[in-house]
Amino acid sequence: xxxxxxxxxxxxxxxxxxxxxxxxxxxxxxxxxxxxxxxxxxxxxxxxxxxxxxxxxxxxxxxxxxxxxxxxxxxxxxxxxxxxxxxxxxxxxxxxxxxxxxxxxxxxxxxxxxxxxxxxxxxxxxxxxxxxxxxxxxxxxxxxxxxxxxxxxxxxxxxxxxxxxxxxxxxxxxxxxxxxxxxxxxxxxxxxxxxxxxxxxxxxxxxxxxxxxxxxxxxxxxxxxxxxxxxxxxxxxxxxxxxxxxxxxxxxxxxxxxxxxxxxxxxxxxxxxxxxxxxxxxxxxxxxxxxxxxxxxxxxxxxxxxxxxxxxxxxxxxxxxxxxxxxxxxxxxxxxxxxxxxxxxxxxxxxxxxxxxxxxxxxxxxxxxxxxxxxxxxxxxxxxxxxxxxxxxxxxxxxxxxxxxxxxxxxxxxxxxxxxx
Numbered sequence: 001x002x003x004x005x006x007x008x009x010x011x012x013x014x015x016x017x018x019x020x021x022x023x024x025x026x027x028x029x030x031x032x033x034x035x036x037x038x039x040x041x042x043x044x045x046x047x048x049x050x051x052x053x054x055x056x057x058x059x060x061x062x063x064x065x066x067x068x069x070x071x072x073x074x075x076x077x078x079x080x081x082x083x084x085x086x087x088x089x090x091x092x093x094x095x096x097x098x099x100x101x102x103x104x105x106x107x108x109x110x111x112x113x114x115x116x117x118x119x120x121x122x123x124x125x126x127x128x129x130x131x132x133x134x135x136x137x138x139x140x141x142x143x144x145x146x147x148x149x150x151x152x153x154x155x156x157x158x159x160x161x162x163x164x165x166x167x168x169x170x171x172x173x174x175x176x177x178x179x180x181x182x183x184x185x186x187x188x189x190x191x192x193x194x195x196x197x198x199x200x201x202x203x204x205x206x207x208x209x210x211x212x213x214x215x216x217x218x219x220x221x222x223x224x225x226x227x228x229x230x231x232x233x234x235x236x237x238x239x240x241x242x243x244x245x246x247x248x249x250x251x252x253x254x255x256x257x258x259x260x261x262x263x264x265x266x267x268x269x270x271x272x273x274x275x276x277x278x279x280x281x282x283x284x285x286x287x288x289x290x291x292x293x294x295x296x297x298x299x300x301x302x303x304x305x306x307x308x309x310x311x312x313x314x315x316x317x318x319x320x321x322x323x324x325x326x327x328x329x330x331x332x333x334x335x336x337x338x339x340x341x342x343x344x345x346x347x348x349x350x351x352x353x354x355x356x357x358x359x360x361x362x363x364x365x366x367x368x369x370x371x372x373x374x375x376x377x378x379x380x381x382x383x384x385x386x387x388x389x390x391x392x393x394x395x396x397x398x399x400x401x402x403x404x405x406x407x408x409x410x411x412x413x414x415x416x417x418x419x420x421x
Contacts, residue, residue: 047411048418049376054406056371057355059397065347066385068287070280072296072323072341074333077273080244082266084110084259085237090252097251100271101242107251107266110238110259115231122228129221133214140210144203151199158192165189246270249335274333276305276323278341285310285319287345294323298339301332307343342388351384352393357405360391369404369417370397376404376417 165185171177369376381396
């Protein structure tokens with residue numbers, strides 16, 4: 001076997017240079033490919049949003065009012081409820097719900113049978129008291145006449161006794177009569193004087209007692225007369241009439257229906273003048289006060305008003321307030337119409353503002369996106385007053401900045417978003 005020995009020969013400089021250039025070109029090509037691939041991947045992975053798919057508001061200067069948004073319902077300025085005066089039933093119905101009625105127009109007739117019976121009974125009792133007064137007056141006259149007659153007879157007896165006493169006194173000075181006869185004559189005079197005095201006192205007592213009884217009868221008669229007047233008033237109320245001209249918004253229209261005392265039978269509402277009953281969360285109760293300006297809105301129309309009354313009772317976490325309108329007879333107003341009531345609690349004349357949108361979340365610091373150089377960059381903005389349509393920008397954005405006001409919370413984890421035309 002033949003063994004050969006091979007020794008490596010050194011490479012020339014040209015070969016080494018050529019190999020180096022080749023490796024450099026390969027590395028450069030690979031790097032370029034990686035960069036291009038990374039750019040393509042980044043372009044494919046980085047989220048973007050179309051400009052036409054979002055709402056943008058530009059920061060500008062203007063005036064703004066801070067408002068509390070409340071839900072409202074239009075109600076009549078004047079509404080009156082008519083109730084049953086007694087426990088009875090509906091006898092006859094003359095109108096229909098929803099009908100316009102004139103003041104004093106007959107709506108319902110209620111059964112007044114029990115009232116008529118009570119009135120007849122009271123009239124009888126009044127007549128009895130009148131008869132009693134007449135009887136007491138006649139009785140007193142007869143008693144007084146008898147007493148006066150008795151006094152006249154007693155006065156004659158007194159005169160006779162006085163004459164007899166005078167005769168006995170003269171005889172006594174002569175010793176022609178006994179002391180017993182004189183004493184008897186003196187006692188007879190005193191007895192007649194006492195009887196006359198007693199009869200005169202009886203006249204006074206009889207007159208006083210009878211007048212007291214007559215006054216009691218007259219008082220009882222007056223009580224019955226007042227009760228009769230009350231029953232007559234109740235009887236007039238069984239003729240249920242419209243208290244003023246308006247619309248019959250509700251009516252118990254079932255003839256024969258039983259009614260309890262005080263039960264609602266009809267509701268009349270004024271046709272031309274309205275106000276708004278607004279409801280707002282009790283969280284805002286401390287910011288509300290009478291006299292605050294209110295902007296009432298419905299279907300693109302706005303009416304000015306002001307808070308008239310804040311109802312003290314809180315129900316189901318809401319406060320109710322009554323709003324008077326500057327145009328209570330505006331054509332758009334309808335009974336029970338639902339409207340938006342914006343209660344103005346503060347106002348600024350010259351400040352940075354932007355159109356309001358879903359991206360804003362009340363007052364205070366919050367993160368929103370501001371468009372710069374084809375991207376929406378996340379910023380922390382300080383938000384102030386808001387009136388539902390516009391909102392005040394206190395810090396974080398300057399005049400002319402464009403803020404994304406659409407709800408893009410799905411991108412909230414990103415610091416920036418690409419915006420495409």
